[in-house]
Amino acid sequence: EDKVVQSPLSLVVHEGDTVTLNCSYEVTNFRSLLWYKQEKKAPTFLFMLTSSGIEKKSGRLSSILDKKELSSILNITATQTGDSAIYLCAAYNFGNEKLTFGTGTRLTIIP
Amino acid sequence: NAGVTQTPKFQVLKTGQSMTLQCAQDMNHEYMSWYRQDPGMGLRLIHYSVGAGITDQGEVPNGYNVSRSTTEDFPLRLLSAAPSQTSVYFCASSYRTSGWGGELFFGEGSRLTVL
Numbered sequence: 001e002d003k004v005v006q007s008p009l010s011l012v013v014h015e016g017d018t019v020t021l022n023c024s025y026e027v028t029n030f031r032s033l034l035w036y037k038q039e040k041k042a043p044t045f046l047f048m049l050t051s052s053g054i055e056k057k058s059g060r061l062s063s064i065l066d067k068k069e070l071s072s073i074l075n076i077t078a079t080q081t082g083d084s085a086i087y088l089c090a091a092y093n094f095g096n097e098k099l100t101f102g103t104g105t106r107l108t109i110i111p
Numbered sequence: 112n113a114g115v116t117q118t119p120k121f122q123v124l125k126t127g128q129s130m131t132l133q134c135a136q137d138m139n140h141e142y143m144s145w146y147r148q149d150p151g152m153g154l155r156l157i158h159y160s161v162g163a164g165i166t167d168q169g170e171v172p173n174g175y176n177v178s179r180s181t182t183e184d185f186p187l188r189l190l191s192a193a194p195s196q197t198s199v200y201f202c203a204s205s206y207r208t209s210g211w212g213g214e215l216f217f218g219e220g221s222r223l224t225v226l
Contacts, residue, residue: 032212042217092213103153
Protein backbone atom coordinates (compact mmCIF):
# COMPACT_ATOMS: atom_id res chain seq x y z
CA GLU A 1 0.00 0.00 0.00
CA ASP A 2 1.28 3.46 -0.90
CA LYS A 3 2.39 5.62 1.99
CA VAL A 4 3.23 9.31 2.45
CA VAL A 5 4.67 10.68 5.70
CA GLN A 6 5.04 14.34 6.58
CA SER A 7 7.03 15.99 9.34
CA PRO A 8 6.70 17.84 11.55
CA LEU A 9 2.99 17.44 12.28
CA SER A 10 2.83 21.02 13.48
CA LEU A 11 5.15 24.00 13.56
CA VAL A 12 4.88 27.41 15.19
CA VAL A 13 7.29 30.15 14.09
CA HIS A 14 7.52 33.94 14.16
CA GLU A 15 6.81 36.12 11.18
CA GLY A 16 9.95 36.51 9.07
CA ASP A 17 11.36 33.09 9.92
CA THR A 18 12.21 30.49 7.28
CA VAL A 19 10.60 27.05 7.53
CA THR A 20 11.26 23.69 5.93
CA LEU A 21 8.53 21.06 5.70
CA ASN A 22 9.38 17.45 4.96
CA CYS A 23 7.65 14.71 3.00
CA SER A 24 8.72 11.13 2.35
CA TYR A 25 6.94 8.57 0.22
CA GLU A 26 6.75 4.87 -0.54
CA VAL A 27 4.77 4.58 -3.76
CA THR A 28 4.95 1.92 -6.42
CA ASN A 29 4.82 3.28 -9.97
CA PHE A 30 5.69 6.74 -8.69
CA ARG A 31 5.21 9.59 -11.16
CA SER A 32 4.95 12.82 -9.19
CA LEU A 33 4.99 14.52 -5.80
CA LEU A 34 2.49 17.32 -5.16
CA TRP A 35 2.19 20.03 -2.53
CA TYR A 36 -1.09 21.66 -1.54
CA LYS A 37 -1.98 24.47 0.87
CA GLN A 38 -5.19 24.22 2.87
CA GLU A 39 -6.56 27.19 4.75
CA LYS A 40 -10.19 27.13 5.78
CA LYS A 41 -11.70 25.04 3.03
CA ALA A 42 -10.44 23.21 -0.05
CA PRO A 43 -6.77 22.40 -0.66
CA THR A 44 -5.19 24.59 -3.31
CA PHE A 45 -2.39 23.38 -5.54
CA LEU A 46 1.15 24.70 -5.01
CA PHE A 47 3.65 22.52 -6.87
CA MET A 48 4.04 19.29 -8.78
CA LEU A 49 7.50 17.73 -9.01
CA THR A 50 8.44 14.89 -11.28
CA SER A 51 12.19 15.26 -11.79
CA SER A 52 14.75 14.81 -9.08
CA GLY A 53 16.91 17.77 -8.10
CA ILE A 54 15.01 20.43 -10.00
CA GLU A 55 13.68 23.18 -7.75
CA LYS A 56 10.27 24.66 -8.36
CA LYS A 57 9.76 28.18 -7.08
CA SER A 58 6.84 30.53 -6.62
CA GLY A 59 7.61 33.74 -4.77
CA ARG A 60 8.78 32.87 -1.25
CA LEU A 61 7.86 29.19 -1.66
CA SER A 62 10.12 26.58 -3.21
CA SER A 63 10.21 22.82 -3.37
CA ILE A 64 12.57 20.11 -4.50
CA LEU A 65 12.30 16.36 -5.03
CA ASP A 66 14.95 13.77 -4.20
CA LYS A 67 14.00 10.51 -5.92
CA LYS A 68 17.00 8.68 -4.49
CA GLU A 69 15.89 9.48 -0.94
CA LEU A 70 12.17 9.23 -1.84
CA SER A 71 11.53 12.61 -0.28
CA SER A 72 10.70 16.23 -0.90
CA ILE A 73 10.96 19.48 1.03
CA LEU A 74 8.89 22.64 0.90
CA ASN A 75 10.68 25.83 1.93
CA ILE A 76 8.97 29.07 2.86
CA THR A 77 11.20 32.11 3.39
CA ALA A 78 10.30 35.38 5.15
CA THR A 79 7.08 33.85 6.47
CA GLN A 80 3.94 35.96 6.80
CA THR A 81 0.77 35.41 8.82
CA GLY A 82 -1.01 34.54 5.57
CA ASP A 83 1.21 31.47 5.30
CA SER A 84 -0.57 29.94 8.30
CA ALA A 85 -2.27 26.82 6.93
CA ILE A 86 -2.06 23.06 6.67
CA TYR A 87 0.45 22.00 4.03
CA LEU A 88 -0.35 18.68 2.39
CA CYS A 89 2.02 16.48 0.45
CA ALA A 90 0.74 13.82 -1.96
CA ALA A 91 2.30 11.21 -4.24
CA TYR A 92 0.81 9.94 -7.48
CA ASN A 93 0.87 6.27 -8.50
CA PHE A 94 0.43 6.06 -12.27
CA GLY A 95 -0.23 2.31 -12.12
CA ASN A 96 -3.52 2.50 -10.20
CA GLU A 97 -4.06 6.25 -10.78
CA LYS A 98 -4.36 7.00 -7.09
CA LEU A 99 -3.14 10.12 -5.31
CA THR A 100 -2.10 9.36 -1.71
CA PHE A 101 -1.87 12.19 0.81
CA GLY A 102 0.17 12.57 3.96
CA THR A 103 -1.35 13.73 7.24
CA GLY A 104 -0.24 17.32 6.64
CA THR A 105 1.87 19.85 8.56
CA ARG A 106 -0.03 22.57 10.42
CA LEU A 107 2.02 25.77 10.17
CA THR A 108 1.22 28.70 12.45
CA ILE A 109 2.94 32.05 11.98
CA ILE A 110 2.96 34.35 15.02
CA PRO A 111 3.05 38.10 14.22
CA ASN B 112 -17.60 27.80 -15.22
CA ALA B 113 -18.46 26.75 -11.65
CA GLY B 114 -15.59 24.27 -11.14
CA VAL B 115 -16.30 21.42 -8.69
CA THR B 116 -19.59 21.85 -6.85
CA GLN B 117 -20.49 19.84 -3.77
CA THR B 118 -23.87 19.72 -2.06
CA PRO B 119 -24.88 19.90 0.70
CA LYS B 120 -22.20 21.90 2.51
CA PHE B 121 -23.42 20.75 5.92
CA GLN B 122 -25.52 17.75 6.96
CA VAL B 123 -26.48 16.14 10.26
CA LEU B 124 -27.68 12.54 10.18
CA LYS B 125 -28.82 10.01 12.73
CA THR B 126 -27.14 6.61 12.90
CA GLY B 127 -28.65 4.29 10.32
CA GLN B 128 -29.95 6.98 7.97
CA SER B 129 -28.88 7.08 4.35
CA MET B 130 -27.89 10.05 2.25
CA THR B 131 -26.09 11.08 -0.91
CA LEU B 132 -23.37 13.70 -1.21
CA GLN B 133 -23.53 15.27 -4.63
CA CYS B 134 -20.52 16.28 -6.72
CA ALA B 135 -20.68 17.92 -10.11
CA GLN B 136 -18.01 19.45 -12.33
CA ASP B 137 -18.41 21.43 -15.53
CA MET B 138 -14.82 21.14 -16.79
CA ASN B 139 -15.29 17.87 -18.72
CA HIS B 140 -12.86 16.14 -16.37
CA GLU B 141 -12.48 12.38 -16.82
CA TYR B 142 -11.07 11.75 -13.35
CA MET B 143 -13.20 12.27 -10.23
CA SER B 144 -12.59 11.20 -6.67
CA TRP B 145 -13.91 11.39 -3.13
CA TYR B 146 -11.73 11.96 -0.05
CA ARG B 147 -12.54 12.26 3.61
CA GLN B 148 -10.54 14.42 5.99
CA ASP B 149 -10.35 13.73 9.70
CA PRO B 150 -8.20 15.55 12.28
CA GLY B 151 -4.64 14.24 12.20
CA MET B 152 -5.41 11.84 9.33
CA GLY B 153 -4.88 13.95 6.24
CA LEU B 154 -6.99 13.20 3.17
CA ARG B 155 -7.95 9.55 2.62
CA LEU B 156 -9.25 8.30 -0.70
CA ILE B 157 -12.71 6.67 -0.58
CA HIS B 158 -13.56 5.95 -4.23
CA TYR B 159 -12.45 7.26 -7.57
CA SER B 160 -13.45 7.11 -11.23
CA VAL B 161 -11.41 7.45 -14.41
CA GLY B 162 -14.46 7.94 -16.63
CA ALA B 163 -18.18 7.40 -17.01
CA GLY B 164 -19.14 3.84 -16.08
CA ILE B 165 -15.81 3.12 -14.32
CA THR B 166 -15.28 3.29 -10.57
CA ASP B 167 -12.73 1.83 -8.18
CA GLN B 168 -12.08 1.64 -4.47
CA GLY B 169 -9.64 3.78 -2.58
CA GLU B 170 -8.13 3.39 0.86
CA VAL B 171 -11.34 3.57 2.95
CA PRO B 172 -14.30 2.40 0.79
CA ASN B 173 -16.35 0.51 3.39
CA GLY B 174 -19.78 2.03 4.06
CA TYR B 175 -19.76 4.09 0.86
CA ASN B 176 -21.08 3.49 -2.65
CA VAL B 177 -20.45 5.46 -5.83
CA SER B 178 -21.59 5.43 -9.43
CA ARG B 179 -20.55 7.42 -12.50
CA SER B 180 -23.32 7.49 -15.07
CA THR B 181 -22.20 10.80 -16.61
CA THR B 182 -18.88 12.61 -16.98
CA GLU B 183 -20.18 15.53 -14.90
CA ASP B 184 -21.53 13.81 -11.78
CA PHE B 185 -20.01 11.54 -9.13
CA PRO B 186 -22.36 11.07 -6.15
CA LEU B 187 -21.22 9.42 -2.91
CA ARG B 188 -23.84 7.35 -1.09
CA LEU B 189 -23.87 6.44 2.57
CA LEU B 190 -26.24 3.49 2.89
CA SER B 191 -26.45 3.31 6.70
CA ALA B 192 -24.60 6.16 8.38
CA ALA B 193 -22.39 5.47 11.39
CA PRO B 194 -20.75 7.94 13.83
CA SER B 195 -17.35 6.89 12.39
CA GLN B 196 -18.41 8.53 9.14
CA THR B 197 -18.49 11.96 10.78
CA SER B 198 -15.96 13.85 8.67
CA VAL B 199 -15.36 16.50 6.05
CA TYR B 200 -15.77 15.10 2.55
CA PHE B 201 -14.01 16.53 -0.51
CA CYS B 202 -14.75 15.78 -4.12
CA ALA B 203 -11.91 16.40 -6.57
CA SER B 204 -11.53 16.10 -10.32
CA SER B 205 -9.02 16.52 -13.10
CA TYR B 206 -8.12 16.04 -16.70
CA ARG B 207 -6.52 12.70 -17.34
CA THR B 208 -4.18 13.39 -20.23
CA SER B 209 -1.19 11.26 -21.08
CA GLY B 210 1.51 11.90 -18.51
CA TRP B 211 -0.95 13.36 -16.00
CA GLY B 212 0.73 13.72 -12.63
CA GLY B 213 -2.26 13.61 -10.32
CA GLU B 214 -3.03 17.31 -9.88
CA LEU B 215 -6.60 17.63 -8.60
CA PHE B 216 -9.15 20.46 -8.42
CA PHE B 217 -11.10 20.31 -5.17
CA GLY B 218 -14.65 21.23 -4.23
CA GLU B 219 -15.33 23.31 -1.12
CA GLY B 220 -16.12 20.29 1.04
CA SER B 221 -19.18 18.85 2.78
CA ARG B 222 -19.20 18.59 6.57
CA LEU B 223 -21.16 15.55 7.74
CA THR B 224 -22.04 14.80 11.35
CA VAL B 225 -23.58 11.45 12.31
CA LEU B 226 -25.22 11.35 15.73
